[in-house]
Amino acid sequence: MQKLDRLRTQGAEVFVVGYSVLGRPIYGVFKGDFAGGQVLVQAAMHAREGVTVPVVLDMMENYTGSVGVWCLPMVNPDGVELVREGISSVDDEQKRAYVLEVNGGSEDFSLWKANINAVDLNVNFPAKWGTGGQNVTYPSPGNYIGEYPLSEPESRAVHDFTLKIQPSITLSYHAKGEVIYKGFECADPYPKLAAEIGEATGYGVYTSGGSAGGYKDWFVTTTYLPGLTVEVGKSELSYGQLFAEADNIYARNAQVLDICARFVQDILNG
Template sequence: MVKGWFVDDDSWYYTYSNGIMAANTTIQGYTLGSNGAWIANLVNPKQAYSYNDLMADINKFKRNFPGFIQTQIIGKSVDGRNIYAIKLGRGEKEIFFNGSHHAREHMTTNVLMEMLDQYASSYSAKRNFNSYNVRDLLNKVSIWFVPMVNPDGVMLVQEGASTAKNPQYVIQLNGGKTDFSSWKANIRGVDLNRQYPADWANIANNTGKPAPENFKGYQPLSEPEVQAVSNFVKTHHFKIATAYHSSGRILYWNFHQATAAYNRDYQIAQKYSKLTGYSLVFPGPNPSGGGFTDWFIQDMKMPGFTPEISTHTYSKPVPLSNFDTIWKENQSAGLLLAVEALKL
């Protein structure tokens, strides 16, 4: 007879010494649902979510969801920090989410990590999430997350120049200021979302040299963070990809698609817009390229989306007080797009 904690079908349970399984209670600080399965809550999204928090939570996921959640290091940042990819699900079809291409937009990591946490716990506890049958869906579709594309930049914004290997260089690029809250670029002053080879030559407002924002680099794919993401995508066949940014409560979805792909993507974009309340953006005949989803749409020829979370923050990080609203708008996005992926 099993006593104590045990795993069955990717779920944790607890059996008392008399053989009765615990349910609707808390054991050793862990909450068990009506069917006895542990309901996880591993991520704290209401904090300035750092690279160190990401590493700690990845280890929690490995311990608490053995065999279900997979992680891998897909590359290194300029300063040598790991760029992590996390897989949730068992399905053959795959979709992809990434966040924090831009340093000051680190709230996007909070959203993706909470998404990962809530979906994983719903799967484990065999419960629906906002009417979605998570277990059935994630047995058909796997969701990959790269929650923090730009870990050096995120740490610079959150904790300052001391987190950089060359503090004086970033202070110099920042005009001598030690307040890095408006910084978008990676640690050597390249804007990672202007690095992808999608009409790169014609990107507007390029600074021409390293800067806290808008420098597209001296050539596309020059930065290791972008190389990591690009190479990772090329080793998969993602049906849909989404790059989270902030701010403006708008949704980009279009980049020179042919008519059939345009109509396909527009149908999904309308559903995404309805879910979040974000306005669809039509970029016109000459959209500025260089972004991840521009490249994904162009080269992978599949739907790509860029949600801009939060009301405008005017070149500053999204306040933590905005998280509850942002989460309400985006909490089902991964499941919505997983459903759409099944049709592609």
């Protein structure tokens, strides 16, 4: 919230794109011009990957370009709070019992990925939904596809917002592993963008295989525009340990928005 306040005093627009299952706001931030190509960055779709929130907010704070950049810094606020604060963060009694049951009775939620309905938001999108190698079809701390595509308020909010602003590029910030995934199935639009971001960050670039139902998968197949998943943080660190690395992670990603802004012009010019 402090970082959002700072962005507001810089002149950025701060707004709400929807609400989580437990009614928490899903915030958005905008900088740049409304006209011309737009970039969309989203983070913390997975509960345990909360380190991506300060990273993308720092990227926004330091962005001074004219190309419009939209950022949804915390897509899964209920999940992030569950990982940070534990079961006491869930004030709905039925949901509290439900997540405890799904978590096998354990109050250790440090590896939880899902939202509070135990749906993994990044396998809940309409792109070969339910065909991913790791998909599960029952409520789970991770990888549960949900009852139908876009069954969750959080995935619907990101989906609808993307259709509204029609970005030319999307970046999905996840943790961990220091790798970038691009493309979906046979589609690999504007591979030079991923290559350049890979070079700037030092992260390896891979074409994703075996995934389905992800935000990036949906964006790439429906638009044939570049959507990248950026996995930040060293894989040998725990998700909790990554919070201490946020400044270093930001430093490696400091050029990413400027690179995207430059490519938006190429993409618009065809």
